[in-house]
Amino acid sequence: MMKNNIFMSLYKDYAERIDDGTLPPGSKLPSENELAATYGASRETVRKGLNLLAQNGYINKVKGKGSFVLATGRLKFPISGLISYKELSERLGKPSRTLVYTTERVPAGDTIAKELQIEPEEPVWKVIRAREIDGERIILDIDYLLAEVVPHLTEDIAADSIYHYLEQELQLKISYAEKVISVEQATEQDYRCMDLGEDKHVVVVRGYVHLEDTTLFQYTESRHRLDKFQFVDFARRISREN
Amino acid sequence: MMKNNIFMSLYKDYAERIDDGTLPPGSKLPSENELAATYGASRETVRKGLNLLAQNGYINKVKGKGSFVLATGRLKFPISGLISYKELSERLGKPSRTLVYTTERVPAGDTIAKELQIEPEEPVWKVIRAREIDGERIILDIDYLLAEVVPHLTEDIAADSIYHYLEQELQLKISYAEKVISVEQATEQDYRCMDLGEDKHVVVVRGYVHLEDTTLFQYTESRHRLDKFQFVDFARRISREN
DNA sequence: GAGTGGTCTAGACCACGAA
DNA sequence: TCGTGGTCTAGACCACTCG
Numbered sequence: 001m002m003k004n005n006i007f008m009s010l011y012k013d014y015a016e017r018i019d020d021g022t023l024p025p026g027s028k029l030p031s032e033n034e035l036a037a038t039y040g041a042s043r044e045t046v047r048k049g050l051n052l053l054a055q056n057g058y059i060n061k062v063k064g065k066g067s068f069v070l071a072t073g074r075l076k077f078p079i080s081g082l083i084s085y086k087e088l089s090e091r092l093g094k095p096s097r098t099l100v101y102t103t104e105r106v107p108a109g110d111t112i113a114k115e116l117q118i119e120p121e122e123p124v125w126k127v128i129r130a131r132e133i134d135g136e137r138i139i140l141d142i143d144y145l146l147a148e149v150v151p152h153l154t155e156d157i158a159a160d161s162i163y164h165y166l167e168q169e170l171q172l173k174i175s176y177a178e179k180v181i182s183v184e185q186a187t188e189q190d191y192r193c194m195d196l197g198e199d200k201h202v203v204v205v206r207g208y209v210h211l212e213d214t215t216l217f218q219y220t221e222s223r224h225r226l227d228k229f230q231f232v233d234f235a236r237r238i239s240r241e242n
Numbered sequence: 243m244m245k246n247n248i249f250m251s252l253y254k255d256y257a258e259r260i261d262d263g264t265l266p267p268g269s270k271l272p273s274e275n276e277l278a279a280t281y282g283a284s285r286e287t288v289r290k291g292l293n294l295l296a297q298n299g300y301i302n303k304v305k306g307k308g309s310f311v312l313a314t315g316r317l318k319f320p321i322s323g324l325i326s327y328k329e330l331s332e333r334l335g336k337p338s339r340t341l342v343y344t345t346e347r348v349p350a351g352d353t354i355a356k357e358l359q360i361e362p363e364e365p366v367w368k369v370i371r372a373r374e375i376d377g378e379r380i381i382l383d384i385d386y387l388l389a390e391v392v393p394h395l396t397e398d399i400a401a402d403s404i405y406h407y408l409e410q411e412l413q414l415k416i417s418y419a420e421k422v423i424s425v426e427q428a429t430e431q432d433y434r435c436m437d438l439g440e441d442k443h444v445v446v447v448r449g450y451v452h453l454e455d456t457t458l459f460q461y462t463e464s465r466h467r468l469d470k471f472q473f474v475d476f477a478r479r480i481s482r483e484n
Numbered sequence: 485g486a487g488t489g490g491t492c493t494a495g496a497c498c499a500c501g502a503a
Numbered sequence: 504t505c506g507t508g509g510t511c512t513a514g515a516c517c518a519c520t521c522g
Contacts, residue, residue, distance in 0.1 A: 042493045060456050063508045064501035072420055174479045178314055181473040183445060201468060203425060214302050226443060231423040237416045273488060284512045305489045306519035
């Protein structure tokens with residue numbers, strides 16, 4: 001059951017030590033040769049792990065000098081990338097609650113069918129949840145999942161973590177997602193299900209989630225209150241040499 | 243002068259063919275062994291190039307089947323990642339113009355000194371530019387660059403591309419950036435320098451850009467009109483084994 | 485079973501930084 | 504010069520898909 005990738009072990013070892021502050025920003029990691037020795041692995045394998053750390057903003061590699069821990073983690077508590085709300089809130093460690101408004105199996109309908117690229121009659125699971133932080137309903141998540149892929153769903157699962165259920169119970173392999181962030185007029189539903197102030201707008205994060213075989217199986221609208229919305233992105237520059 | 247990385251050539255070859263539609267979504271790429279043969283390279287080297295394509299949302303790799311072109315590119319015209327406005331507008335192909343309001347060398351001042359983690363007296367270049375698309379000033383970019391790193395700057399450079407100047411002329415190695423997206427009240431300056439409608443808010447993208455040696459040398463505020471703002475993100479799920 | 489991608493190895497040569 | 508990371512190789516074994 002355990003996965004024994006050496007490079008993934010190395011990645012997790014160091015990601016953890018950097019996250020919890022054992023390795024403070026500016027620290028120097030052991031050289032690739034040293035790591036190869038301590039992990040009993042080849043240098044190329046060590047490099048795979050280190051490159052993963054670099055991509056995710058944990059370290060910076062400098063030719064001739066070594067690998068160094070970045071300070072990014074300090075303000076990394078918000079998030080980019082493909083992560084579930086449960087995983088996120090666990091990292092934040094803030095008092096947080098999920099209110100489930102809807103968990104029902106319905107035909108997709110024209111609008112959603114277009115987003116999921118299916119027929120309007122096709123059955124989907126429709127889940128509506130509000131995320132309450134510090135006593136205010138800040139985020140409204142509206143999820144649509146292909147019923148063909150996810151045959152069963154309950155309010156209890158929706159209240160906990162749908163992703164956890166999909167990956168652990170159904171053994172689905174979630175591969176990648178496209179997200180589009182924009183700002184739109186608040187709807188009637190937004191006013192009803194969230195604690196909006198006077199703002200007429202909400203930030204909308206649309207997510208299109210795909211399985212390993214590229215099946216588009218989930219469409220999500222995550223609607224955020226303007227004043228509480230924040231999105232953090234870490235980006236490396238691709239070399240522009242000719 | 244030319245950089246001859248084999249894996250980078252492969253990446254650029256296929257990125258281009260996917261961008262321009264020569265390879266439509268769903269197409270199957272040659273197998274890794276075939277690519278190794280045609281590029282006269284080892285399989286590991288080919289895999290480096292393919293993994294880059296996968297990370298950037300061009301392809302999806304499936305064990306036992308092959309690598310396939312994703313449809314993501316179709317709605318990829320907006321952007322995530324670390325890319326200059328000039329590179330972006332060239333991809334979009336829309337009529338676009340840059341208005342330079344300010345190009346001056348000044349002491350950082352308290353606010354900017356804090357963002358750039360320097361002393362308030364330290365000199366910085368302050369550049370203010372509006373981006374006009376379809377005849378409307380949609381984006382207001384306010385850049386601060388360490389004068390110690392960038393000794394000279396002109397309005398002509400600001401009107402063209404600062405990044406191009408930094409990388410090509412000054413040979414600076416831009417490595418990574420953190421971006422934070424949020425929504426804030428529009429300022430007096432926003433109203434003066436942009437064509438805002440009735441909206442009281444703007445989307446603010448703060449960027450902290452670092453060199454290879456992790457020097458923080460640029461702080462940017464990119465202020466966008468609500469109704470024109472869009473941010474696209476491609477994310478792969480990190481395996482959650484264990 | 486043949487073909488595919490995923491992981492790993494034990495070497496090699498290079499470019500860069502520091503002493 | 505020596506240690507560092509960057510690139511590359513030629514092979515190996517595995518897990519998966521498909522006919």
